[in-house]
Amino acid sequence: MTRRAFLKMTAMAILLAPAYPIGAEELLSADPPEEDTPFGRDQQVYSVADDQLKDYFFKVRNPDTPHPDDIILDKAEQQLLGAVVEKLARLCLNVGNGNFSTLGFDEALIIAGRQPFIGSFTNAELAFFEMIYNRDAHDYGFFGAKQVVAFLHVIAANEIIKIPQTGNYLFKGESLAKYSRIKNNLGDDVILTSGIRGIVKQFHLFLGKAHRHGGNLSLASRSLAPPGYSYHATGDFDIGQKGLGEGNFSELFTTTPVYKRLTEQGFVDYRYWRDNMFGVRYEPWHIKL
Numbered sequence: 196m197t198r199r200a201f202l203k204m205t206a207m208a209i210l211l212a213p214a215y216p217i218g219a220e221e222l223l224s225a226d227p228p229e230e231d232t233p234f235g236r237d238q239q240v241y242s243v244a245d246d247q248l249k250d251y252f253f254k255v256r257n258p259d260t261p262h263p264d265d266i267i268l269d270k271a272e273q274q275l276l277g278a279v280v281e282k283l284a285r286l287c288l289n290v291g292n293g294n295f296s297t298l299g300f301d302e303a304l305i306i307a308g309r310q311p312f313i314g315s316f317t318n319a320e321l322a323f324f325e326m327i328y329n330r331d332a333h334d335y336g337f338f339g340a341k342q343v344v345a346f347l348h349v350i351a352a353n354e355i356i357k358i359p360q361t362g363n364y365l366f367k368g369e370s371l372a373k374y375s376r377i378k379n380n381l382g383d384d385v386i387l388t389s390g391i392r393g394i395v396k397q398f399h400l401f402l403g404k405a406h407r408h409g410g411n412l413s414l415a416s417r418s419l420a421p422p423g424y425s426y427h428a429t430g431d432f433d434i435g436q437k438g439l440g441e442g443n444f445s446e447l448f449t450t451t452p453v454y455k456r457l458t459e460q461g462f463v464d465y466r467y468w469r470d471n472m473f474g475v476r477y478e479p480w481h482i483k484l
């Protein structure tokens with residue numbers, strides 16, 4: 196195999212998500228390629244590709260650790276980041292968690308403009324939102340596909356239903372049916388921790404995380420899909436063990452009776468399995484439609 200062919204194969208393995216889980220060990224233990232010259236194996240090429248894979252797996256296993264390759268906003272952009280994160284937080288307080296999770300972008304602008312407590316978004320802030328939305332998330336190291344094509348996508352009120360005692364919404368149809376089956380099987384122990392997330396909610400989560408980590412967009416994308424890339428906009432949802440709180444968004448969740456029963460009953464079908472090829476951390480709580 197030539198040097199070019201091997202590097203291309205490695206890049207494809209990372210860029211194209213396989214239909215089944217591939218573990219780090221499996222990839223790293225692959226035989227080094229044979230060099231097609233009389234000089235034998237090209238150890239240098241192999242170690243470069245090997246280091247890239249080790250780097251990749253380090254990132255998805257340590258999502259909150261900054262990495263030298265990470266894309267970080269400059270000082271001026273970080274000021275805009277801080278300003279929009281604060282405005283989105285005030286907007287959320289104003290409309291309530293449930294409404295905020297399904298809010299469209301246009302509606303958010305109207306509400307912010309009417310409420311002095313929130314404050315209108317400036318032209319520079321709007322341009323910042325567009326820049327973030329239009330940026331190819333592959334640049335950050337996030338390899339999932341774009342979900343919501345339109346920036347101004349509106350979630351139709353008659354297509355969703357509020358789930359009692361959770362403050363979250365689900366899409367009627369397949370999504371609600373799957374959640375209902377889980378609820379009927381597991382009872383009160385299981386809770387819906389996150390349902391539908393519109394573009395505004397995803398902006399708040401993604402940018403909030405980047406803001407807490409010095410404007411690091413790559414770091415944020417390892418645990419939160421960039422706006423437009425989240426499957427929470429199209430029907431996936433998160434579930435947890437009642438009483439576990441934030442622990443439901445950590446591997447602690449895999450030690451709970453709810454998780455055990457979910458796997459026994461075949462409800463666990465990973466979107467983001469351990470060492471996935473999307474550039475995203477392991478998320479055993481995320482239910483794929």
Ligand SMILES: [Zn+2]
Binds near residue numbers: 431432480481
């Ligand atoms: Zn999720």
